[in-house]
Amino acid sequence: MGSLTEENYIKSIYALSEATGEVYVSELAKKLEVKLPSVNSMVKRLATKKLVAYAPYKGIKLTEKGKKEALAIIRKHRLAELFLVKVMGLGWEEVHDIAEQLEHVNSSRFYERIDELLNRPKFDPHGEPIPDSNGKIHNQQRTSLIHLEEGLTATITAVTEDEKSFLDHLNAKGLQIGDAVTIKKRELFDGSITLLHKSKKEILLTHQVAERIWVEV
């Protein structure tokens, strides 16, 4: 276990590499809100610790060791989020920032107990999968709302963003994980989508919002 800063770098590298496989110094700098030289020197340090593979001017890649550490932190983050919602009664929109801190708590006992109390949960409050204690992640196939044809009905399974402002927006629209929705209209002009919700209300979502909502048909 490295420092808090190190853990945050590892986690961000993992998150960014999910899509592409390789991560660039500039992306990481943006995500972590630090300047390029800071990332450059930290990445060198991570490389000497064998947490990332890195050659100057080439991309950054997590080693197996680094990936394992990333998954351990993500596991703690997501367990914490679910715990905050299910046991402590907080809203899904307010748990991410607290979990950002709790994910660095070093205590297998603490997390073992959370896992037990929640009955070895598989998904966090935002529908993200929780890696098991070996770092194995149960990957669902995901479709974004924006890819659904008009007339189709689907169930919301996850959102790919847990920033408060985004989740507040969904709360205001009355959307939750598990809700069934039917695509009523897809606007060609701006990509916005009108849903028919189980509450019988019509809900208009902009493209920007709809693309962050994942469903299962």
Added chain:
Amino acid sequence: MGSLTEENYIKSIYALSEATGEVYVSELAKKLEVKLPSVNSMVKRLATKKLVAYAPYKGIKLTEKGKKEALAIIRKHRLAELFLVKVMGLGWEEVHDIAEQLEHVNSSRFYERIDELLNRPKFDPHGEPIPDSNGKIHNQQRTSLIHLEEGLTATITAVTEDEKSFLDHLNAKGLQIGDAVTIKKRELFDGSITLLHKSKKEILLTHQVAERIWVEV
């Protein structure tokens, strides 16, 4: 809110000053397990931040601001300990180390919720008082077991130590907060004490252990 390190200094200064009012650099160094010059330079920093009053070769004293911060951290520590025991089902001997980490979590929402769930508790699992959200602490008058006359019966209200090894020792002896005990014998030679416990068992405690147990007659 200062850094984690700063918070730990403030907390230790508060703990040490509880008895004497003034704290010396060497005591603090011992408690924090750092060398004298480290303490010296940190204390200077804390002084420029008006968290302590300090003059070279004189003692260290928390300012009102410093005291307030100390009590806020202690509040979080003790709320966390009680939460870990009552809600998460951990043992009183294993919560201190986790609380050492949780006390630095910065989230009023998190602690407000814990306080609520525990119904605004007044004491932590070791019988220590929990300061209220204004830093007000409900001070009980405390008597140590070693000051009780033979024949007296009293209730255990607190232990002044939450190190695992000490609490494991009490667990092995079967002693808990709230237990009634009668002083059967006080040995003059080594200060050890024989108790009669509600479980009808006789329990022998060394002076070193007995002096850390507080009772109410």
Added chain:
DNA sequence: ATAAATTGTTAGACGACTCTAATATTTTAA
């Protein structure tokens, strides 16, 4: 009252993490 022991401070250094300014490499566009 001087010496010895204890306690505290200063000087100087180092690791972790960050920054700005200057420079180098790679990519893209003319």
Added chain:
DNA sequence: TTAAAATATTAGAGTCGTCTAACAATTTAT
């Protein structure tokens, strides 16, 4: 294919928190 733009690295410095070694002040014991 050279110039411009985008990316990445190096050089050098600053803060925080720690250390060792050397020195200074205070307390205690002879």
